[in-house]
Amino acid sequence: MNGFEADCRAVLIGSFPHLNHRDAVSLIFDHTPQIPIWPQLPHFREEGMLLQFLPGLPGITEEDGKVFIDSSTEEFETEFLAFFEDYLGVIEGAIELRDSRFALGAKEAPGFELFLDEAERRQADLVALKGQITGPVTFCTGLTDQQGRALFYDEQLRDAAVKLLALKARYMTRKMAEIKKRPLLFFDEPGLAGFGSSAFITITPEDINVCLSEVFESVRQEGGLSGVHVCANTEWPVIFNTGIDVISYDAYSYFDKLILFGDHLIEFLHKGGILATGIVPTTAEFIERETINRLIDAWADQLDQIASLGVEREKVVKQTLITPSCGTGTVTEAQAQRVVEMTRDVSAAIRERFF
Secondary structure (H helix, E strand, O other): OOOOOOOEEEOOOOOOOOHHHHHHHHHHHHHOOOOOOOEEEOOOOOOOOOHOOOOOOEEEEEOEEEEEEEOOOHHHHHHHHHHHHHHHHHHHHOOOOOOOOOOOOOOOOOOHHHHHHHHHHHHHHHHOOOEEEEHHHHHHHHHHHHHHHHHHHHHHHHHHHHHHHHHHHHHHHHHOOOOOOOEEEEEHHHHHOOOHHHHOOOOOHHHHHHHHHHHHHHHOOOEEEEEEEOOOOHHHHHHOOOOEEEEEEEEHHHHHHHHHHHHHHHHHHHOOOOOEEEEEOOHHHHHOOOOOOHHHHHHHHHHHHHHOOOOOHHHHHHEEEEEEOOOOOOOOOOHHHHHHHHHHHHHHHHHHHOO
């Protein structure tokens, strides 16, 4: 086992529609005090999925509102060498991670520092802390060079981007572990929903495995558990085969796709893997109409289906977290609050029944 007791506790997903970071932090800690997360507020441009973790990468350029990596300039080679010197300096211990370009800055992630401060004050309630970062596949397929080509298709730029994310993830994990050991760090990978389509036809499972394995290892080096969050369907065996600790998925809409890979799911659970089960919807239509009892019934039906594969029900329950299906950054604050409340209440009802 991985030393972490999930036990159907409530955990949230990173994005919120709020305009004030303190309000979001308060909402999180008031409703999920055992495993709180830090909030990302995409209302602010610098907290977008790509821009939030971009600082530190060489060649960052912005023209006409579009941000890309320009590797054609005279300065790029010097910047690129400096990047890898800093990377090696951190890896070899010559540069402190907290003082490096890989530390998460207050400008792009103000919610992280507020989250750490609040976690210090509420340590008595904590079971774990959870952070999140854009995953390497999504980051490298979403960000382009000066020719409009995704970084994923340039081995040099992809390597730099993966190392940037790996050390930023390591920084977050280290900061959380200073407050509560065994933190969770999820890599947001909506880009993996497109794997296997014509847009990603030249990307192989091995390419994905290499990228994910590198960032996962950076989390484990700090004593954390690594997770992948995909809020749609994907080629699940590719993710199972990475040796991931936590799979975070949209159980509300896509459980029927995940359960098709029963052999992988059984092996994952037998190795102590955790399912972050996104049973609470995050689209406006379903937020308004769903009830706690219906969501609990849906979860119980899914539990039965997993158990029918040959896994003890108690084992599945102990290795499950209850989460929203995705972030709430695109809905209203009132709807986001309802998602948070439903997640808390579904978790509480299940825990009352089983624990």
